[in-house]
Amino acid sequence: MVATIHEIIEESSPHYKKRAGLKKAGIINSVPEAEHTLFYDSSSETLEPVYFFILDLMNDFGLAPEKLIDNFSSAPGSGHFSELGQRATIMQQQGSKILGDINTVLRSVLNIIYDLKEFRMRLQSYSDLESKEKKESALLSLKQIWLDKVDIQKGNSSVKAMALGQAGFQTLLDAFLSASDEKAVNDLDLNNRIKRIILPRISEFNIWLAQSGKELEKRYQLEKTYLQSQVNSLKLYSRWAKPYLVASQQLEMKEQGRNANLVKTFNTILLELTLLGKSKINVKNEALAGKLPSDFTKEGFLKTLKRNYHSCVLVDFNFRGIPQRITQQPNYVFGGRTEITFRAYALNDDELEKINQELGKSDMEDVLGLIEGATTTSLAQLQDEINFFLEEKTGEQKEKTKDTSNPFLALIGHYEKDGKPKEKTASLKQEIQVKPDNFIEAEHLRTLAVENVKDTTFDLFDIYKKAHAMPSYT
Numbered sequence: 001m002v003a004t005i006h007e008i009i010e011e012s013s014p015h016y017k018k019r020a021g022l023k024k025a026g027i028i029n030s031v032p033e034a035e036h037t038l039f040y041d042s043s044s045e046t047l048e049p050v051y052f053f054i055l056d057l058m059n060d061f062g063l064a065p066e067k068l069i070d071n072f073s074s075a076p077g078s079g080h081f082s083e084l085g086q087r088a089t090i091m092q093q094q095g096s097k098i099l100g101d102i103n104t105v106l107r108s109v110l111n112i113i114y115d116l117k118e119f120r121m122r123l124q125s126y127s128d129l130e131s132k133e134k135k136e137s138a139l140l141s142l143k144q145i146w147l148d149k150v151d152i153q154k155g156n157s158s159v160k161a162m163a164l165g166q167a168g169f170q171t172l173l174d175a176f177l178s179a180s181d182e183k184a185v186n187d188l189d190l191n192n193r194i195k196r197i198i199l200p201r202i203s204e205f206n207i208w209l210a211q212s213g214k215e216l217e218k219r220y221q222l223e224k225t226y227l228q229s230q231v232n233s234l235k236l237y238s239r240w241a242k243p244y245l246v247a248s249q250q251l252e253m254k255e256q257g258r259n260a261n262l263v264k265t266f267n268t269i270l271l272e273l274t275l276l277g278k279s280k281i282n283v284k285n286e287a288l289a290g291k292l293p294s295d296f297t298k299e300g301f302l303k304t305l306k307r308n309y310h311s312c313v314l315v316d317f318n319f320r321g322i323p324q325r326i327t328q329q330p331n332y333v334f335g336g337r338t339e340i341t342f343r344a345y346a347l348n349d350d351e352l353e354k355i356n357q358e359l360g361k362s363d364m365e366d367v368l369g370l371i372e373g374a375t376t377t378s379l380a381q382l383q384d385e386i387n388f389f390l391e392e393k394t395g396e397q398k399e400k401t402k403d404t405s406n407p408f409l410a411l412i413g414h415y416e417k418d419g420k421p422k423e424k425t426a427s428l429k430q431e432i433q434v435k436p437d438n439f440i441e442a443e444h445l446r447t448l449a450v451e452n453v454k455d456t457t458f459d460l461f462d463i464y465k466k467a468h469a470m471p472s473y474t
Helices: 002-012 014-024 047-060 079-128 135-149 151-157 159-165 172-178 182-186 192-250 283-288 299-304 349-368 376-390 407-412 439-468
Strands: 034-046 066-074 269-280 309-325 332-348
Touching: 002 014, 002 309, 002 332, 002 349, 034 047, 034 439, 047 269, 047 309, 047 332, 047 439, 079 135, 079 192, 079 376, 135 151, 135 172, 135 192, 151 159, 159 172, 159 192, 172 192, 182 192, 192 376, 269 439, 309 349, 309 439, 332 349, 332 439
Parallel strands: none
Antiparallel strands: 034 332, 066 269, 269 309, 309 332
């Protein structure tokens, strides 16, 4: 994984990509601007003091370090492996339980959406009654619904059963469909027996027509409210599931393959940590100090600069230790051998964003991989359906702004607690293209960043070496 970080830097930065090519050709010795390595070997001393000393030292230098890599691997025969395996199992079980609840709510959401679609089609017929062009077809449609849903419950005495199954009532169905009220029934050229059957049915239909539209509208609004409630529950369950999914992922051990430092039956642990600290070049202050041309202090010139340059220090920790459990406590301490490598880089804003984007891709894929079968396309389609009904307003009041919240993105921590979407992370943005340095950037800004970071990297290395009287270093 540590090698991968350097590969990402080489691929993300045109400057270091070129240097990597020169390295392969044997023209230069190393890709970083500077590199220093320390070795600390003590079975009684733990890694924590080493790590936090360097972390605090980087903060003192104004580098504001952030952790890029945090991997571990335990020998299968060690007690540490068993302990973390049990913790990982608990996280997985809790995450699976909540994901099961999410699936239950999701099925409910799907059923509600299908019901709302059906209600909406039914309500469209009631709306068409107000239109002169569509009134007749809407009325016929509602009569068919009444015949199939209401009148059919009368069995053999229903209009359809009598018209289609009993002799002498062949005109009954046509009469019912053509008559709009009691007066229209009396005007029909039919025998009195048919009229006596049609009159109460037309009366029943008109009463049903007046009441069913209002009741259906109420049911439609209640279903939309229930949909909103279920979507909120989906967001809540998703947030609850996230910590367990992330913790489960973090407790996964890195596959070491043929690494000779890890023997199955030994009581051994391997740790990999990487810190990145960066300090932005203040062009104006550096020009006032005489490190850059005096013209660089002018505001007009400063506005022409498109991106900042940073002095970056990458610190890699490779630790091989023996986990020892603290008496009567569920914790372990690790004593062993630590290899600390300080590397110097000069990077601009675009290169740093590109590096973060590449690192974020793998993290995002790992989290999304825990939700098997939930593809981006299917979730997007379902979200469109949800938004369609939740954004709909009755009457003339139409909400112009859309609620673009996606309950499924809560699984990856994409939303704040108020339900508003967070700013997109670098991994979700369009692929970043890093442009090569122009003349000013290459000859002045990057050069200065290189000079500063070389000094800073050596100072970090030298201070730690002298503070601990390290006899083994390169």
